[in-house]
Structures are given as C-alpha cells and as structure tokens.
Amino acid sequence: MNTTTTPAKTIGEFDKELDQRHMRGQWQYDVQLEAIRKDGPLPAGVPFLWDWNTVQSTLNELSALMTESKTARRNVSFINPGPMVTGTSHTLLMGMQLVLPGEVAWAHRHSINALRFVVDGSPDLYTVVDGEKCAMETNDLVLTPAYSWHDHHNESASPRIWIDILDVPVFGFLRQFFFETYGETVQPLRAHPGDNVSLRSSLLRPAWEAQSADRIACRYPWRDVQESLRLHATSQGSPYDGIILHYAHPITGGSTMPTLDCHVQSLHPGFEGKEHRHTSSAVYYVVEGEGTTIVGDKELNWKAKDSFVVPNWMWHRHINRSESSEAILFSCTDAPLLNKLRMYREEPENSFNARRYPTVPADLQSNSETSDKPHSHQT
Ligand SMILES: [Fe+2]
Numbered sequence: 001m002n003t004t005t006t007p008a009k010t011i012g013e014f015d016k017e018l019d020q021r022h023m024r025g026q027w028q029y030d031v032q033l034e035a036i037r038k039d040g041p042l043p044a045g046v047p048f049l050w051d052w053n054t055v056q057s058t059l060n061e062l063s064a065l066m067t068e069s070k071t072a073r074r075n076v077s078f079i080n081p082g083p084m085v086t087g088t089s090h091t092l093l094m095g096m097q098l099v100l101p102g103e104v105a106w107a108h109r110h111s112i113n114a115l116r117f118v119v120d121g122s123p124d125l126y127t128v129v130d131g132e133k134c135a136m137e138t139n140d141l142v143l144t145p146a147y148s149w150h151d152h153h154n155e156s157a158s159p160r161i162w163i164d165i166l167d168v169p170v171f172g173f174l175r176q177f178f179f180e181t182y183g184e185t186v187q188p189l190r191a192h193p194g195d196n197v198s199l200r201s202s203l204l205r206p207a208w209e210a211q212s213a214d215r216i217a218c219r220y221p222w223r224d225v226q227e228s229l230r231l232h233a234t235s236q237g238s239p240y241d242g243i244i245l246h247y248a249h250p251i252t253g254g255s256t257m258p259t260l261d262c263h264v265q266s267l268h269p270g271f272e273g274k275e276h277r278h279t280s281s282a283v284y285y286v287v288e289g290e291g292t293t294i295v296g297d298k299e300l301n302w303k304a305k306d307s308f309v310v311p312n313w314m315w316h317r318h319i320n321r322s323e324s325s326e327a328i329l330f331s332c333t334d335a336p337l338l339n340k341l342r343m344y345r346e347e348p349e350n351s352f353n354a355r356r357y358p359t360v361p362a363d364l365q366s367n368s369e370t371s372d373k374p375h376s377h378q379t
C-alpha cells in the first residue's frame with residue numbers, strides 16, 4: 001500500500017503564509033549561515049572614499065546657499081553607498097562642518113558621544129565643553145563626551161571646517177537618543193580657571209576631590225601629536241599600521257571614549273603595510289601625504305584631506321606611495337564598543353599591542369652578567 005501523500009502546499013507557499021503570521025522559519029537563514037560559517041561576519045556597507053575637492057566644493061556651495069544659519073550646523077554627513085547602512089559605517093557617522101566668521105553653533109547636549117578633528121582651524125576657533133574653552137587649531141582633536149554641554153565659536157576672520165565623528169548609528173539602533181538644548185545660544189563659562197575639567201585630566205589632579213572619568217572635556221593639540229610622532233619616528237612600529245599612536249583617555253588610559261577609539265598613524269615613505277582585518281569598522285581622514293588603502297578588492301587612492309571608510313571584517317592594507325614624504329592618517333573605530341561586548345576579533349591575532357615595552361638598558365646589562373653579584377648601584 002502506498003502511504004505517501006502529496007503535500008498540500010510547497011515550502012515556499014508556507015514561507016509566505018508564515019510572513020502573514022509574522023513568523024519566519026530558521027531554514028530561511030541557511031544561505032546566510034553558510035556564508036558566515038565560511039568567513040565570519042558579513043561586512044556592512046562598502047569601502048568608499050570622499051574626495052576632499054568634492055567635499056570642499058559642497059561645503060562652499062552650502063555656505064553660499066545658507067548664508068545665515070541660526071544653529072550654524074552646516075554639516076554634511078558621509079553616507080556609505082552600501083545597502084542597509086545609515087552612517088559612514090554601520091556604527092560610525094563622519095561628516096564635515098563649516099562655520100562662518102562670527103557664528104556660534106548653539107549650546108546643546110546629547111546621549112551620543114562626539115569628537116571633532118579640525119581640518120581648518122585657528123586659535124580663535126573654539127568649542128566650549130561643560131563651561132571650558134577648548135581651542136581648535138588645525139589637526140587638533142577635541143572630545144565632547146555624552147551629556148557634556150557644547151557650543152562652537154568661530155571668532156576668526158575666515159570660514160572654518162572640522163570633522164565630526166559620532167556613534168549615532170549605534171544609538172539609533174539601540175533607541176538611546178536623548179537631546180537637550182541649553183535654551184540660550186551660549187552656555188556660561190566656568191568662573192575660576194581652577195575649576196576647569198582639563199585640570200582634572202592632567203597628571204597633577206586635585207587630591208581633595210573624588211576622581212571621575214565621565215564628561216572629561218579633552219583637547220589633544222596637534223603640536224603634541226607631532227612631537228610624539230617625531231620621537232617615535234625611528235621605532236619599529238606596527239607591520240600593519242606603521243607608527244600608530246592611540247589617543248588614550250586622560251583618566252583611564254583606555255579607549256578615547258566609551259564607544260570610540262582614535263588613532264594617528266605615520267607611514268614612512270614607501271611603507272607597504274601587511275594585510276589584516278578586524279571586526280571593528282574604521283573611518284579615516286588623511287592629514288598629509290598620498291597613498292592607497294586596499295580594502296578587499298577595492299583600491300582607495302587618497303591624498304591630503306580625503307576621508308574614507310574601511311568596513312568591518314574586510315582585509316585591508318595601507319601603502320604610502322611617496323618615496324620621500326611621510327603619510328599621516330587620523331582614524332576612529334568602534335572597537336571599544338565591541339571590546340566591552342567581548343565581540344572584538346582580528347586576523348591575524350595580535351595585530352595590535354603585540355610588542356613588549358622597550359627593554360630597560362640596565363636590565364640588559366645585568367642579564368649579561370653571570371653572577372652572584374648583588375644588584376646594588378655601584379658608586
Ligand atoms: Fe552636538
């Protein structure tokens with residue numbers, strides 16, 4: 001006796017019925033699972049470069065169109081051309097902002113973390129963060145952490161431009177936006193210089209106060225970065241990233257902000273970095289030089305003031321095309337967020353932090369001596 005019966009419907013028809021019941025079968029994810037099994041997470045978005053000439057002419061066009069801005073928020077965001085990505089990467093939003101002479105960008109605060117890297121600055125351009133003035137000279141980095149009040153002022157005679165980088169897509173996905181305007185254009189400054197937050201983030205801190213790592217207004221002046229890069233110029237550096245320095249949080253020494261980490265890297269003339277990949281995505285700004293970053297099978301050819309994005313989990317390598325000049329890149333990643341969630345991975349392992357501190361010269365000497373000699377200081 002034949003016991004088989006013809007099914008009343010195909011699985012495809014059943015899938016459609018499930019849709020109507022607001023359900024989905026696990027088998028519908030099998031193609032994706034197969035891809036993930038072979039190579040790990042699927043990258044979000046695509047590698048892409050925003051050419052400075054296009055960005056500059058866009059900002060100029062915008063300032064001609066919008067001669068007055070009540071909020072001085074002439075900002076254009078860089079949106080990844082890939083599908084399903086609302087920011088520059090799936091977690092980071094990068095853009096550039098132009099502020100005309102005499103303008104003030106209104107005081108406000110929000111739950112998102114933000115930072116500024118200055119493209120065209122001046123001693124007369126500054127951001128007030130929680131009542132403290134932070135100057136914005138060219139290539140300075142200024143942090144406005146979550147919930148810190150901030151307003152921007154251009155008291156110079158020329159239009160000024162900076163890069164904004166924020167963790168907006170993450171906060172959007174998690175539905176964590178809070179936003180508040182101060183109610184007046186400008187927030188009050190701290191009355192006493194001794195109350196400035198920067199005095200709480202230096203090596204000498206008031207011992208009578210409880211220490212806090214939150215809402216630390218911080219400026220990393222470019223002149224300090226340049227000096228550090230100069231001192232490290234003869235170091236071995238990273239085979240992937242050259243001489244790469246971390247903008248450490250001034251109190252914790254850890255990530256620049258809870259969700260964002262910043263680095264600056266110098267690639268020696270002719271540098272050809274090794275290929276690596278990590279689960280974090282990164283946005284880059286070219287401070288100086290000319291080179292190529294190969295991401296997957298795409299070549300991003302960059303020059304000074306260009307910006308580009310390297311999506312998560314894509315193989316990439318940096319090349320300095322010049323045989324005579326350094327190339328310097330500023331970058332921001334979402335790695336701190338992934339680290340906190342124990343999600344961060346890289347290939348090969350230990351692309352970062354693999355080398356030990358330089359050896360203490362006296363330790364080298366004492367190790368080479370055979371002896372039962374006491375390790376005392378001989379005078
Ligand atoms: Fe803001």
Ligand SMILES: [Fe+2]
Binds near residue numbers: 276277278316
């Ligand atoms: Fe990398």
